Structures are given as structure tokens and as C-alpha cells.
Amino acid sequence: MSTPASPHPSEPTDGAGHHPDGPYRAGQPGAYGYEQVPRQGNPPGKVALAAGIAVVVLGLVQQGLSNLIPSLADSFDLASSTLYQLLYGPTNVVVTVLALVATVSGAIGVRRTGSPRMAAAAGLALGLASLASSVIALATYGLYFLF
Numbered sequence: 001m002s003t004p005a006s007p008h009p010s011e012p013t014d015g016a017g018h019h020p021d022g023p024y025r026a027g028q029p030g031a032y033g034y035e036q037v038p039r040q041g042n043p044p045g046k047v048a049l050a051a052g053i054a055v056v057v058l059g060l061v062q063q064g065l066s067n068l069i070p071s072l073a074d075s076f077d078l079a080s081s082t083l084y085q086l087l088y089g090p091t092n093v094v095v096t097v098l099a100l101v102a103t104v105s106g107a108i109g110v111r112r113t114g115s116p117r118m119a120a121a122a123g124l125a126l127g128l129a130s131l132a133s134s135v136i137a138l139a140t141y142g143l144y145f146l147f
Helices: 043-066 069-076 080-111 118-146
Strands: none
Touching (some): 043 118
């Protein structure tokens, strides 16, 4: 005679909530022969966080170099505005691209179900903040040449 299969631990067999094999111990691996499913990673969230951190680091480098612009302009015999354009123009483009990567990856990572979302949310927040700042900086840079 064969023994009937044990029901899933979340489905008690009697009305009192008791399982025939004893109390269900949540959090113990292999309880009742069921293996716990490992948590999946969130690659878009990791990309978003890395791009967001890179944006912050580049912003800090820009701020640090802005203090050196007057002395660098004197050293290279350039006008401060020329050095400003050479320094901030390309850097703002790179920051904007990284901010777009962080924003898009963060939005994808936040929408994923069944995976951790904190890195994606942090990357999304950093990307959106930097994207707003970069759009304003690029618009100002463009308006500078128009007028």
C-alpha cells in the first residue's frame, strides 16, 4: 500500500490549521521537501545605480575643476569662457547620456516583479535629477551661443 503524497505546507489538511507532519516552520530550507526559490537579481537596477553613481562622480569632478578654471585660464593664456566651453560642453553631453541610461534602466528595473528594486529606484532618482540638471545646462549652453 502506498502512502498518499504530503500536501503543500501552506494547505493544511484539517479545519484547525494543523498539518499531518507537524507545524510548518517558515524560513527553513527544505521544509517538507520543498526547496526555497533563490531571489533573482535585477541587472537593469544594477546598471541604473552604476550609471547614477557615475553621474554623481562626474558632477563632483566638474565642480572641483570649476574652482581651477581661473588659474588654468591664466596658465594656458585662454579666456575663462573658452575654457569653460571646452570643459563643460563635452562633459555635460557625457553626463546627459549617463543620466538617460540611469533613467531608462531604473524605470525598467523598478517595473520588474519578483526582484529587488532598491538599486533601480536609487538609479532612477539619480538619473532623473541629473537629467533635469543636464537639460537645463545644455539649454543654457545653447542659448549662450544664440545670443
